[in-house]
Amino acid sequence: MTSLNLAKSLKQKLIQQTLEKKLKKAESEGWKPTPQQTSSSAFNKHCQFDQHPGYKQLQIIKNGAKSLGVPSPFFKIHQGVAGATSIIDDQEVINFASYNYLNLSGHxxxxxxxxxxxxxxxxxxxxxxxxxxxxxxxxxxxxxxxxxxxxxxxxxxxxxxxxxxxxxxxxxxxxxxxxxxxxxxxxxxxxxxxxxxxxxxxxxxxxxxxxxxxxxxxxxxxxxxxxxxxxxxxxxxxxxxxxxxxxxxxxxxxxxxxxxxxxxxxxxxxxxxxxxxxxxxxxxxxxxxxxxxxxxxxxxxxxxxxxxxxxxxxxxxxxxxxxxxxxxxxxxxxxxxxxxxxEPQRIQKLKSISQSFIRQAKAMGFNTGDSVGMAVIPIILGSSVKAANASAALLEKGINVQPILYPAVPERSARLRFFLSSEHTEEQIKLTLNTLKTLL
Ligand SMILES: Cc1ncc(COP(=O)(O)O)c(C=O)c1O
Known part of the structure; x- marks a missing residue:
């Protein structure tokens, strides 16, 4: 931006702020705008999506995460069938982030x-x-x-x-x-x-x-x-x-x-x-x-x-x-x-690998909350930053697990959420839990 443009945009911002102040004062004294006045530039924020409260909240969260150095865990691209393993960024990863519990998607x-x-x-x-x-x-x-x-x-x-x-x-x-x-x-x-x-x-x-x-x-x-x-x-x-x-x-x-x-x-x-x-x-x-x-x-x-x-x-x-x-x-x-x-044996396999996961996780001192150890097992870490960082670090080691952050759950129960599938192996869960333990 040239210095001339910069001065122009600052001037516009100042005019806008003065107008908004005047408007607030007039409203507090009982003044109501006519429909024509309502459509004036002072009300622009009500016809701009970048002023929408949801969008503004999202930007605050994104900027907060960026300043803490937490990478976004959302919208990862899976390049094939997401089951017990998947391919993300051209790397095969152990995958705990899909609901393909019986590995029938891709069968x-x-x-x-x-x-x-x-x-x-x-x-x-x-x-x-x-x-x-x-x-x-x-x-x-x-x-x-x-x-x-x-x-x-x-x-x-x-x-x-x-x-x-x-x-x-x-x-x-x-x-x-x-x-x-x-x-x-x-x-x-x-x-x-x-x-x-x-x-x-x-x-x-x-x-x-x-x-x-x-x-x-x-x-x-x-x-x-x-x-x-x-x-x-x-x-x-x-x-x-x-x-x-x-x-x-x-x-x-x-x-x-x-x-x-x-x-x-x-x-x-x-x-x-x-x-x-x-x-x-x-x-x-x-x-x-x-x-x-x-x-x-x-x-x-x-x-x-x-x-x-x-x-x-x-x-x-x-x-x-x-x-x-x-x-x-x-x-x-x-x-x-x-x-x-x-093939009811798929359900038996899912049950036995899930039970093994929760047994080992508990033995290592992880907090798995009230999970009964059937397909869905959280490991509660207690802060959104910790959960997001652990998820990013695990991905670097070839393990994909989604963090669940505030406001999806209360901040103190932010977690990694593991979805098991019938094709996960004992080796995969041992490696995952040991890697997590080391990282934490
Ligand atoms: C409990 C529950 N009900 C309903 C839905 C919505 O289902 P769908 O994602 O298939 O639209 C979900 C999605 O995950 C869910 O977890």
């Missing part, structure tokens, strides 16, 4: 199913299934999901997040109450907000707290929904499902379980939390899951009674007004489900 049979579906149906179904028509693969996938849960029907949406937003947002309204675990995924919170229902979170996995809320509030509302997850993805623990079923029956509430991280992971054959807890499929009113994790596709599902599914199929906006699942994605999810059913 030859799953790839082939997607390729065959492309040849048969193309890459998109172009519009909503209600107007533009189904493909047999949609119905086969939904029937297979319903059969796995031993419930009447199921429905697949194009996004897991949209599944929760659309289902909760549509089924509940201002006369209703939604009570959820405080660690519930954002998609359920957004769905609850959209519904207009009263929303009350309860302390994580504290079912006494849930009962207290129900006792005090149930009588004031029509429908009541309790929402929990099958396996919490930040902490790797799960709720007492049998007790939840008792509570919901006693208080005449609906129970919804989000199985994004538990389906294909919990239970001897991967049928999720209900198999782990020996609960019948129909004891839970709304089963939700994603197609993006063990089912190695993309999208979400709801499984339950035929009345629930028919209602959602005709009326929930994220299904009715959104495109149907692409056939190759549906085929990949169906092929994954079939492999899970015929």
């Amino acid at each position: 030859p049979e799953v790839n082939q199913a997607a390729i065959d579906a492309i040849h048969q149906y193309g890459t998109s179904v172009s519009a909503s299934r209600i107007v533009s028509g189904e493909r047999p693969i949609h119905q086969e996938l939904e029937a297979a999901i319903a059969a796995t849960y031993e419930v009447e029907d199921a429905l697949v949406y194009v996004s897991g997040h949209a599944t929760n937003v659309s289902t909760i947002g549509y089924l509940f309204g201002p006369k209703d109450l939604i009570i959820h675990d405080e660690y519930i995924h954002n998609s359920s919170v957004v769905g609850s907000q959209l519904s207009g229902a009263k929303r009350i979170p309860f302390a994580h996995n504290d079912l006494d707290a849930l009962e207290k809320i129900l006792t005090e509030n149930r009588h004031q509302f029509e429908q009541v929904l309790i929402v929990v997850e099958g396996l919490y993805s930040m902490d790797g623990d799960y709720p007492d499902l049998a007790r939840l079923v008792d509570i919901k029956q006693q208080h005449h509430a609906f129970l919804m379980v989000d199985e994004a991280h538990s389906f294909g992971v919990l239970g001897a054959s991967g049928k999720g939390l209900r198999e782990e807890a020996h609960v019948a499929g129909q004891d839970v009113d709304i089963w939700m899951g994603t197609l993006s994790k063990t089912l190695s596709g993309c999208g979400g599902y709801i499984a339950g009674s035929s009345a629930l599914i028919e209602n959602l199929r005709y009326l929930s906006p994220g299904f009715l007004y959104s495109v149907g699942l692409p056939a190759p994605t549906a085929a990949a999810a169906l092929a994954s489900l079939q492999i899970i059913q015929k």
